[in-house]
Amino acid sequence: MSLSNLIKNWSTLRVKRPYEDQYKDKDYKWAMVIDLDACTGCNACTTACYAENNLPVVGKEAFSKGQAMHWIRIERYWGEGDELPKFPDRGAQFLPMLCQQCESAPCEVVCPVGATHHTPDGLNSQVYNRCIGSRYCSANCPYKVRYFNWWQYPERAWPNPLEQQLNPDVTVRSKGVMEKCTFCVQRLVEAKNRARTEGRRVEDGEVTTACAQACPTSAITFGNLADSKSQVAKMWERQQVDLAKDKQEKSDENMRGYRIFEDLRTYPSIVYMERIRDLQA
């Protein structure tokens, strides 16, 4: 999409979203479900993301300054409130945190150059060669899942021959550019093109993200929410989470689905399922 296209289509790009049945007649709306009772915090997803998306290893010093580029990270909490329990006797609280691909994304509205915008298939995209590094998007992101290239990583993160591992389907980002989880858009584009060539829609299970593919407990489910027969759409429906609502009206309180920071009205595309603990034990 060129800049002239962007200006021409400004009204459709900056529409108030989401609205009911926004994706009803669309081919694609990519979404995810993460089951926190299945997640063990093992870090398989995070490493898979490094391999798939050419994430640079920043090294000890940059890591200590919070400059790690992990598009998906495992957060670990010890308590729900303000008090540290003496022992974590119900285990740890693991949270795989990645870009929530918000439908009403706080990052999109503050970008001065339209580098981050919403795609027709419901992704919050980041156009690297348009980004000027203002970092407003990162400041405005409540999930803190945007990562800035403070250094020229292509010069130091892949000493020869490590660069041969780089995925040719994914750009290597340079200094001064913001980046984040793309729901493995390179895989989505390939699957969509293949399907379009064959005159059909991408089938459920035909494409998945690197994190979901690796996950040893299958805690992550990825798919097309616009396809009501997809696993992910069925899960959203059963969990009674509506993409276009900021307060879910659940007739079944025992369903575990929720979205993080819904009250900020970001309308995330990721449903988390509550962790379960046997409190009789």
Place this chain on the structure above:
Amino acid sequence: MSSSKIDRRDFLRVLGISGAAATLAGCGNTSIESGAELVESFVQPEDFVVPGVGVYYASTCAQCGSGCGVMGRVREGRVLKLEGNPKSVISGGKICGLGQAAVQVHYNPDRLTKPMLREGDALKAVSWEKAMGVLTARLGSGSSLTGEQIAFLTGEVSGHQKVLLANFLESFGSTNHVVYDALSPAVGHEASKAVYGVEQPVLQIDKARLILSFGNDFLGTGPSPVHMAAQYARFRKAPRGTLIQVEPRMTLTGANADRWYAIRPGTEGVLALGIAHSLLQHPEYAHSISQELAAALKPYDKETVAEITGISADAIPHIASLLWEKSPSLVLSGPSAEGHVRGFSNATAIHLLNLILDNRGKTLQGQANHPFPQLSPVSGSYAALTRLNQAMSAGKCQALLIAGCNPAFTAPTFVPFASNMSKVPFKVAFTTQLDETARQCDLVLPLLSPLEDFGTHVAGYQPAGVELMIQQPLMEKLYPETKGFGDILVDLLKQRKPDAYKAFPDYYSYIKTAVLKAKPVFKSKESDDNFWEDALRNGVLDLDLPAAQIDAKVSAIKVGAPQAAETGMQYPFYFVPSVRADLRDGRHANLPWLQESPDPLTSVAWDSWVEIHPTTAVQMQIREGDVLEVQSTTGSVRAKAYLFPGIQPDTISMPLGQGHTGYGRYADGIGVNPFKILDPNFEEQTGELAMYATRVIIKKTGENAKMVKDEGPTTLQQGRKLVVTMAADQAELAKEITRVAQ
């Protein structure tokens, strides 16, 4: 073509490509400029290589001994990424972070690319011919070495490499294959063998309604973590099983427990017997064991057990009644229970619970008796290393060959392996990268990476039937002067036993012949060529076999009077080293993805640290980042303090795997090596190193430094509802839609 402008469609017609083949190119899409079309070259250099398209080949992950089937994504002749192989029973199409990082073993910038030969103090690069010349002069047809004079020291090795290795030693009249594992499971294996008659029973985690685990980290560092994780996922679906974990320092598995108990290190067996004593109060179990044994359990009343273990007295009957209520259950023993002077009796006491609860045949089964026992690995032990160390010290060892382990880094200080190596006149290392041990050798042979080499593997832990894993190269070798371990062995054997091996030009032809010999076992009606191609394509050869029975040798369980853990005022803290699922014994510290992957429990990366309970830290006025000196009778190390609630308050813990001094740019100078402060405590029954029995004193150095960690200023959710927890009795898992088979 009248016009000089040839469009894509014409071009395809010229090449005679139409129909399905043409769709490969994505014809019918709008334009290349819009980015909607995949651009592909029509010049296809080799069979199966389509520029711009990733192709997947099956192989086997060699990062640990689990033997997971993997698929390597290959594009333009380069391997880019590994995924799980869905055809593999062991991996089930999944892969862990350690497995992902296998591509960094392959592309590591510190790979060894040429043979190295010692010249005085230094290793100098030499040609392969020169290296093989030196090797065959010493160990070729003219060698007169025999028996104990030659030793082959390896990590866990299986498949035909193991067979060739044994055949090579046999040609010297030697059986001196020394299998060393710094994180040896030997005590656990011996205890299982004594009670169940098998070293590694198959755990049916998904069939258990309650798992009581004494420090068994089956999700992180157990024998087959990817397979166990898939089982765990089913265990957590309706009807949801409950996990109780008892350990001095929280492991990844403990972090996923419904109830986690911090126990005083070494007293796990006392707690197990206390629970056994409590179980016998239930009429159902009253007659499950002999009167004699029941009488021996009498002193293990809950107050005594609580006093010794630090677990509250109420918890003991509570756990017992949960075990009674949720049947079938599964009780597991793990390294932190077994790595003590009384580790063997701890483990057998834990196994006693399975016998009382009658879990045999339900959640615990024997591994199938399979037709490839000669390909199964020998599990490593500490005892093997000390025997070799003594032989070296006495000057008996004339030639030492080392592959797949790094004792110079992992051996404790009181096993002076590195200095005794100098008494061996000829030391050869086979490795993909120089490490602390290889640097002391006289000859270092650069191996192909596991992604460049052929091989067969049979994992020690076979969850169902048996899976013979096929490893095949995922790309051409990166460096011309590297060679496969199997190829070197075949070359040597051709010198030693020309008649037996002259038929095999290389290792590939050897394993192909060997696998085809096994064809009748798989009842295949295919031709030899098809059978072999299928084996390569699938990456696995599976044999469905019935699970074996396991014994219940109650007589192996000796119950003495309850003994408290030893205390010592001079060294007031128990020292519990922790094993990271990614770095393991340190062999993966050279992989940058794993260095940058934060430890799941502490979020620390690129470093070593000292875990201390917050209440203890407050008493000692220790803050996060305070540099502490951790001192045992053997030695001391320095690292930053990290306040960690998942630890028994009289215990401190440090992760293993860091502190390298000669293992490449990503490992060297990062953290410290706690192997070097382990005290000489030994398990009384097996003689294995009691890794969790060291006691230490900690001293503040007055320095403070910033932690290298991922977590923010708080470890608490502060009411933000990030990770919401639901009570198990409220959740209605049966109504949910899930991908995991319930």
